[in-house]
Amino acid sequence: MFRKLLLLAGLMLILAGCKTASMNNRTETVPTPAPAPTIAKASSLPSLDGSDQAATHIVKLKNGLTVLIKEDDRFPLVNVRLYVHAGSAYETPDIAGISHLLEHMVFKGTDKRGPGETARQIESVGGSLNAATSFDYTVYYVEVPETQWKLGMDVVTDMAFHQTIDPKELESEKKVVLEELERGEDTPTSKLFKTLQSMVWKDTSYEWPIIGSRETVSGITRPQIKQYIATHYQPQSMLLAVVGKVDPDKILAEANQLVGSLVNTRSFTPPSPLPVPEAGDGPRVVKLTGKWNKVYMGAAFPIPYGTSAEIPGLEMLCQLMGGDDTSRLYRTFKYDKQLVDDISVSPLSLERGGMLYVHAVLDADKVDEFWTELNKEMATFNPADFTDREIERARLNLENSLFLAKETLSGLAGKLGYFQFLDNGEQAEKNYLFSLSQVNRDELKRLFDEYIRPDRLTLAVLTPENAPVSAEGLTDITKANWPSKKAAKAKQAAKQATGPAEVALPGGSKLILLPDETLPYTAMSMYWTGGDGELDPSQQGLASLTAAALTRGTLKMSATELQDFLSDHAASLGSTAGRNVFAVEAKFPTRFTDQVLPVLSETLTAPAFNETEVERAKQDQIAGIKQSEDRPLGLAFRHLFPFLYKTGPYALLHLGTPEGVEQFSTSDIIRFWGRQSMHPFTLAVCGDFDQEAMEAFATKIAKTLTAPTGEYAFTTPEWGQTREDDLHLPDRNQAHVLMIFPTPGKTDQEASAKLELLRAALAGQSGLLFRDLRDKQGLAYTVTAMLWQSRNTGFMALYIGTGPDKVDQSITGFKRVLADLAAKPLPQDEIDRARNILTGDYYQDHQSLLSRSREAASLQVRGFDLDYEQLLIDRAQNVTPAEIQDMVQKYLTPDKAYLMKVTP
Numbered sequence: 096m097f098r099k100l101l102l103l104a105g106l107m108l109i110l111a112g113c114k115t116a117s118m119n120n121r122t123e124t125v126p127t128p129a130p131a132p133t134i135a136k137a138s139s140l141p142s143l144d145g146s147d148q149a150a151t152h153i154v155k156l157k158n159g160l161t162v163l164i165k166e167d168d169r170f171p172l173v174n175v176r177l178y179v180h181a182g183s184a185y186e187t188p189d190i191a192g193i194s195h196l197l198e199h200m201v202f203k204g205t206d207k208r209g210p211g212e213t214a215r216q217i218e219s220v221g222g223s224l225n226a227a228t229s230f231d232y233t234v235y236y237v238e239v240p241e242t243q244w245k246l247g248m249d250v251v252t253d254m255a256f257h258q259t260i261d262p263k264e265l266e267s268e269k270k271v272v273l274e275e276l277e278r279g280e281d282t283p284t285s286k287l288f289k290t291l292q293s294m295v296w297k298d299t300s301y302e303w304p305i306i307g308s309r310e311t312v313s314g315i316t317r318p319q320i321k322q323y324i325a326t327h328y329q330p331q332s333m334l335l336a337v338v339g340k341v342d343p344d345k346i347l348a349e350a351n352q353l354v355g356s357l358v359n360t361r362s363f364t365p366p367s368p369l370p371v372p373e374a375g376d377g378p379r380v381v382k383l384t385g386k387w388n389k390v391y392m393g394a395a396f397p398i399p400y401g402t403s404a405e406i407p408g409l410e411m412l413c414q415l416m417g418g419d420d421t422s423r424l425y426r427t428f429k430y431d432k433q434l435v436d437d438i439s440v441s442p443l444s445l446e447r448g449g450m451l452y453v454h455a456v457l458d459a460d461k462v463d464e465f466w467t468e469l470n471k472e473m474a475t476f477n478p479a480d481f482t483d484r485e486i487e488r489a490r491l492n493l494e495n496s497l498f499l500a501k502e503t504l505s506g507l508a509g510k511l512g513y514f515q516f517l518d519n520g521e522q523a524e525k526n527y528l529f530s531l532s533q534v535n536r537d538e539l540k541r542l543f544d545e546y547i548r549p550d551r552l553t554l555a556v557l558t559p560e561n562a563p564v565s566a567e568g569l570t571d572i573t574k575a576n577w578p579s580k581k582a583a584k585a586k587q588a589a590k591q592a593t594g595p596a597e598v599a600l601p602g603g604s605k606l607i608l609l610p611d612e613t614l615p616y617t618a619m620s621m622y623w624t625g626g627d628g629e630l631d632p633s634q635q636g637l638a639s640l641t642a643a644a645l646t647r648g649t650l651k652m653s654a655t656e657l658q659d660f661l662s663d664h665a666a667s668l669g670s671t672a673g674r675n676v677f678a679v680e681a682k683f684p685t686r687f688t689d690q691v692l693p694v695l696s697e698t699l700t701a702p703a704f705n706e707t708e709v710e711r712a713k714q715d716q717i718a719g720i721k722q723s724e725d726r727p728l729g730l731a732f733r734h735l736f737p738f739l740y741k742t743g744p745y746a747l748l749h750l751g752t753p754e755g756v757e758q759f760s761t762s763d764i765i766r767f768w769g770r771q772s773m774h775p776f777t778l779a780v781c782g783d784f785d786q787e788a789m790e791a792f793a794t795k796i797a798k799t800l801t802a803p804t805g806e807y808a809f810t811t812p813e814w815g816q817t818r819e820d821d822l823h824l825p826d827r828n829q830a831h832v833l834m835i836f837p838t839p840g841k842t843d844q845e846a847s848a849k850l851e852l853l854r855a856a857l858a859g860q861s862g863l864l865f866r867d868l869r870d871k872q873g874l875a876y877t878v879t880a881m882l883w884q885s886r887n888t889g890f891m892a893l894y895i896g897t898g899p900d901k902v903d904q905s906i907t908g909f910k911r912v913l914a915d916l917a918a919k920p921l922p923q924d925e926i927d928r929a930r931n932i933l934t935g936d937y938y939q940d941h942q943s944l945l946s947r948s949r950e951a952a953s954l955q956v957r958g959f960d961l962d963y964e965q966l967l968i969d970r971a972q973n974v975t976p977a978e979i980q981d982m983v984q985k986y987l988t989p990d991k992a993y994l995m996k997v998t999p
Contacts, residue, residue: 150165150166150343151163151165151511151521152164152165152343152347153515153520154347154350156330156350156351156354156355158330158355158356158357158358158359159329159332159359160333160334160335160350160354160355160357161333161334161335161515161516162334162335162336162346162347162350163334163335163336163338163511163515164337164338164341164343164346164347165336165337165338165508165511166339166340166341167338167339167340167504167507168340169504169613170339170340170504170942171240171241171340171938172238172240172339172340172938172939173238173239173241173243173244173247173337173338173339173341174236174237174238174336174337174338174339174504174507175237175239175244175248175250175251175335175336176234176235176236176237176251176335176336176508176509176512177234177235177236177251177254177255177333177334178232178233178333178334178336178512178516179232179233179234179235179255179328179332179333180231180232180332180363180516181194181233181323181327181328181332182228182229182230182231182232182305183195183228183229183230183300183301183305183307184231184299184300184301184366184445184446185231185300186300186303186323187300188303188311189311189314190311190319190323191303191304191307191308192272192303192304192305192306192312192315193307193311193315193319193320193323194228194233194305194323195228195272195305195306195307196269196272196307196315196320197233197320197323197324198226198227198228198233199268199271200258200260200264200265200268200320201213201254201255201258202254202860203258203259203260203261203264203265203268204258204264205257205258205259206253206257206259208253210261211861211865211866212861213250213254214859214860214861215861215928216246216250216861217237217239217247217250217861218859218860218861218931218932219924219927219928219931219932220239220243220246220935221239221240221931221932221933221934221936222237222238222239222240222243222247222931222935223238223935223936224236224237224238224250224860225237226254228305229305230300230301230305230445230446231447231517232446232516232517235251235254235255236251236508237250237251238504238505238939239935240935241340241341244337244339244341244346245349247337248335248337248346248350248353251335252335252353252354255328255333256328256354256357260317260320260321262317265315265317265320267873268873269312269315270873271869271875271876272306272307272312272876273309273313274829274875274876274896274897274898275306276304276306276308276309276312277828277829278829278877279304279306280828281726281727281824281827281828281829282726283387283389283391283557283725284391284454286383286557287391287392287393287454287555287557288393289304290381290383290393290555291393291395291450291452291555292304292450294379294381294395294555295395295397295450295553296369296448299369299447299448301445301447326361329359329360329361329363330354330357330358330359331359331363332363334512334516335350335354336508336515337350338504338507338508339508367447368399368403368447369447371398371399371551372397375397375548375550375551375552376550377548377550377551377552377553378549378550378552378553378554378570378573378574379552379553380553380554380555380556380566380567380569380573381554381566382555382556382558382565382566382569383555383556383557383558384557384559384560384562385558385559385560385826386559386824386825387558387725388559388721388722388724389436389456389457389559389718389721389722389725390456390457390458390459390462390556390557390558390559390564391454391455391456391557392453392454392455392456392462392554392555392556392557393453393454393554393555394452394453394552394553394554394555395450395451395453395552395553395554396450396451396546396547396548396551396552396553397449397450397546397551398442398444398448398449398450398451398546399448400444400445400446400447400448400449401445401446401517401518402517402518402519402523403444404530406442406444406449406527407527407531407534408530408534408538408539408542409451409542409546410442410493410531411486411490411531411534411539412478412539412542413442413451414489414492414493415478415481415485415486415489416440416476417438417439417440417453418440418492419658419662420662421485421488421655421658421659421661421662422440424438424440424472425438425439426655427468427472428465428468428469430655432465432468433711434464434465434468435456435457435465436456436457436458436714436715436718436722437454437456438453438456439453439454439455440453440454441454446517451546451547456722459558459559459562459564460563462556462562462563462564462569463563463564463568463569463572466572466573467572467576470549470572470573470575470577471576471577473547473549473577474576474578476543476547478536478539478540478543479537479539479540484659484663486534486536488659488662490531490532490534491663491665492662492665494528494531495665497527499614499616501614502614502943502944503943504942505939510524549573549577549578554569554573556569595607595951595961596608598790598793600778600793600794600797601794601798601801602797602798602800602801602802603775604775604776604778604793604801605777605778605955606777606778606779606780606790606793607777607778607779607780607951607955607961608780608784608786608789609779609780609781609782609947609948609951610781610782610784610786611781611782611944611947612783614782614783614944615685616682616683616684616685616782616783616944617682617683617684617685617688617780617781617782617783617784617944618681618682618780618782618943618948619680619682619695619778619779619780619781619948620679620680620778620779620948620951620952621679621776621777621778621779621952622677622678622777622778622779622952622953622955622956623676623677623678623771623772623774623775623776623956624675624676624677624774624807624809624956624957625638625675625676625770625771625774625807626638626672626673626675626676626677626744627673627675627747627749628674628743628744628807628808628809629767629770629771630744630747630767632746633755634763634767635747635751635755636716636747636748636750636752636755636756636759637751637759637764637767638672638771639671639716639749639750639751640709640712640713640716640759641672641677641767641768641771642671642672642677642678643670643712643716644702644704644709644712644764645670645698645702645704645768646668646669646670646679646698646702647703647705647708647711647712648702648703648705648708649694649697649698649701649703650697650701650702650703651697651701652694653703653705654703654705654708657694660690660694664683664684664687664690665683665684665687666681666682666683666684666687666691667682667683668680668681668694668695668698669681672749674736674744674745674749674885675744675807675809675885675886675957676953676956676957678949678952678953679695679698679699680945680949681695682944682945685783685784685785688784688785688788689788692788692792696792696795696796699772699796699800700796700799700800702768704761704764704765704768709761709764713756713757713759716750716756717756717757719750720733720751720752720753721753723750724824725824727829727831727896727997728831728896728997730822731822731831731833731997733748733749733750734748734820734822734995735833736749738815738817738820738993738995739814739815739835739837740812740814740888741812741813741816742810742812742813743812743813744810745885745888770804773801773802773804774801774804774807775797775801776796776801777951777952777955777956778793778796778952779947779948779949779950779951779952779955780948781944781945781947781951782944782948809885809886809887809957810887811840811888812888814837815993818992818993818994819993819994819995819996820994821998822996822998823997823998823999824997824998825999826999827999828999829896829897829899829999830897830898830899830901830997830998830999831894831895831896831897831996831998832894832895832896832897832902832905832994832996833893833894833994833996834892834893834906834909834992834993835890835891835893835993835994835995836890836891836986836987836988836991836992836993837888837890837993838850838882838986839884839888839889840884840887840888840889841885841886841889841957841963842886842887844966844967846982847884847889847967848967848968848970848974849971849974849978849979850882850889850891850982851882851933851967851971852929852930852979853880853979853982853983853987854881854882854891855928855929855930855932855936856925856926856928856929856979857879857880857893858879858880858932859932862879862880863916863925864878864879864893864895864909867908867911867912868905868908868909868912872904872908874895874898874901874904874908875895875896875897875905876896877894877895877896878894878896879893879894880893880894881894886957886958891986891987893909895908899998899999902996902998906994910989913983913988916979916980916983916987917980917983917984917987917988919980920975920976920977920979920980921976921979921980923976925976926975926976929971930971930972930974933971934968937964937965937968950964
């Protein structure tokens with residue numbers, strides 16, 4: 096169901112090399128217009144629930160195109176998305192990747208919009224747009240202010256039905272897609288899954304990656320794209336979903352006008368499900384080597400298609416076995432036996448088939464032991480051993496993740512659209528929840544025995560070079576230890592706010608209340624000054640380690656008992672450390688407030704810091720360091736701050752070094768937490784909560800923890816003397832370049848407003864960098880600008896991921912764009928676009944409860960007013976082109992630049 100879709104997006108769109116807001120996400124369509132419009136008219140809009148208020152209206156136009164309209168007035172936004180029954184599974188081997196390439200080309204021009212104009216129009220009104228290609232469908236979507244709903248509908252339908260496939264743009268875009276393909280091959284998880292899918296789905300159209308191959312993408316022609324559109328982009332195979340603050344009658348009328356006259360040129364036959372083989376030929380094992388620090392293992396078992404009646408039971412089984420930190424496999428192999436850095440199990444359900452995907456990360460010297468123990472576990476696994484508590488916990492968390500998808504407009508639109516397009520509409524959700532409520536131990540055992548079997552096992556392993564691991568050895572281990580099976584994972588959440596209230600607490604702490612009764616959930620963010628700012632260079636990494644250890648049990652609860660409690664109550668609890676702050680955050684259904692607050696209090700005032708758990712936290716942090724250095728951008732950002740800064744917390748490696756982390760003791764953590772917790776804190780609470788209970792909780796914590804410590808000093812660091820840093824990751828396809836310029840910190844709000852506006856002008860699909868380096872020169876798949884600011888320091892970075900042979904050209908491109916900005920003021924329409932982007936980004940990024948509690952707490956603890964960001968946006972509305980020009984001349988000049996490169 097919808098959680099499966101999220102997992103599906105995470106796994107399979109990785110394979111596609113799918114995009115983000117600053118990347119090209121395109122799609123296009125060429126249905127044939129009828130000579131005379133035949134518009135379906137609805138005198139009254141039907142609703143699924145029989146009521147008019149907040150109804151979901153489903154209307155099928157005369158040409159078969161389905162229109163879904165959902166009224167939701169929580170935000171001044173409208174989300175429009177168009178689903179097309181055309182993805183990589185509708186391709187033939189010789190044109191593999193054409194769906195994804197077509198998605199790119201839509202942004203390269205339509206009959207009435209030139210290259211880049213689509214993104215420019217949407218972003219210029221403060222909206223966002225994107226698209227995604229999956230195995231089974233392509234979806235185009237925009238989110239715009241409520242007043243711009245017509246523009247949103249026009250852009251989405253224009254992209255799908257009126258694109259031009261300019262031959263020159265096509266050749267340029269193919270290069271970009273190939274860059275994107277190579278980018279994916281630099282990532283272990285992507286490489287692993289591509290290998291598995293080619294084995295599990297051999298001889299089917301699910302066999303090849305969504306993004307295609309170098310050979311097929313390079314060979315795709317304009318006539319082939321046009322033919323593909325004519326074949327698959329039929330109105331009867333589409334769904335137009337509009338969700339938000341809308342008038343349904345106006346939406347339907349506009350839909351009729353935009354697409355009601357289109358006609359189908361051929362019939363559409365829904366694809367038949369792939370059969371799950373009665374007997375497999377496994378275990379099948381393949382080993383790949385490379386310059387990795389860790390071993391990455393992926394195991395897959397075929398399961399039925401997404402709408403099969405067996406899916407709820409399989410999802411329940413996966414959740415129980417490996418869905419979260421309380422699951423059997425995670426507990427056994429991560430906590431008890433400490434054989435892996437991480438292990439998870441995920442159900443991947445597609446329109447015609449699926450797989451149960453097991454993923455583990457570990458050290459090379461533990462592979463044989465882990466694989467032996469895992470196979471033994473599977474051979475004796477009996478779902479009848481699950482307790483009532485475990486089953487109800489799994490059921491609660493699956494239901495919870497489905498419910499929370501409604502928290503944002505985008506999540507709600509995606510959920511409704513997915514159910515309507517690929518299943519039985521909103522009734523499918525009700526059917527799923529009913530089926531989930533009926534799953535019992537007998538059903539779990541039947542599903543386990545049927546699908547999780549060694550003869551259906553496919554295993555791919557990525558290892559470091561010269562690692563003592565062999566495909567033959569792993570095959571022999573399975574045959575020797577498992578005459579039987581394995582599986583599991585799912586979950587997600589987010590949402591909106593209201594007027595704040597502040598309460599003073601003892602010791603200088605503060606409580607901020609942000610009531611929002613839309614959903615029965617509470618989000619809490621508790622921030623202290625400190626973090627890395629409490630450390631000297633010999634202690635780098637200690638703040639992060641303390642954050643990781645803090646939530647691993649209390650004096651009354653072991654780590655596993657705490658995890659069980661959180662999962663039983665659909666709650667989350669986490670702790671993080673920053674350069675100048677330390678934070679603890681929680682989120683939970685409001686009905687569990689009386690149970691969660693005492694546990695949160697114990698976590699803060701009586702953490703266990705158990706020796707075993709501390710050791711586990713250390714190994715996790717070391718594993719995180721090594722894994723980050725397997726990823727080009729992970730390596731870059733790990734070393735970025737020590738490269739830029741000489742002094743203060745900014746000069747430290749945030750996670751420390753493996754050797755340094757290994758040396759930390761429990762006493763070090765206890766001493767650090769003792770200092771850190773005495774600082775005054777700011778607690779922000781957002782959602783549907785009991786104010787009296789929150790005030791009582793916050794007052795108790797303030798009295799227990801805080802003590803006079805003096806005011807925390809936000810340092811103004813010295814910048815490094817070395818201006819260039821070259822990092823290398825052998826055997827990677829792409830180079831990554833960051834050109835960084837020092838800027839003022841957030842205390843200079845005037846400068847911050849101008850810098851934010853400048854960043855918005857540079858970034859985005861319609862931004863100056865994208866249009867020049869990406870669209871005109873075809874240098875990269877990703878190019879953008881970033882602004883980072885602490886209280887007393889900051890920087891703006893220009894980033895590009897490109898081919899190793901294009902590094903110098905990319906740097907020259909950066910300099911030319913900045914030189915143009917310094918030489919002449921930006922046109923007013925560019926300023927207007929950037930202003931709207933700032934506003935649109937702010938509201939889109941602050942829909943979730945935690946995002947709003949986090950913003951309030953982090954601003955207050957650093958000495959800023961709650962409305963700092965909104966005032967910054969207001970100030971940006973009055974920034975002139977000349978002021979932007981002045982900022983470029985003052986801060987973004989070549990002589991001030993720092994350059995970091997990660998090359999193969």
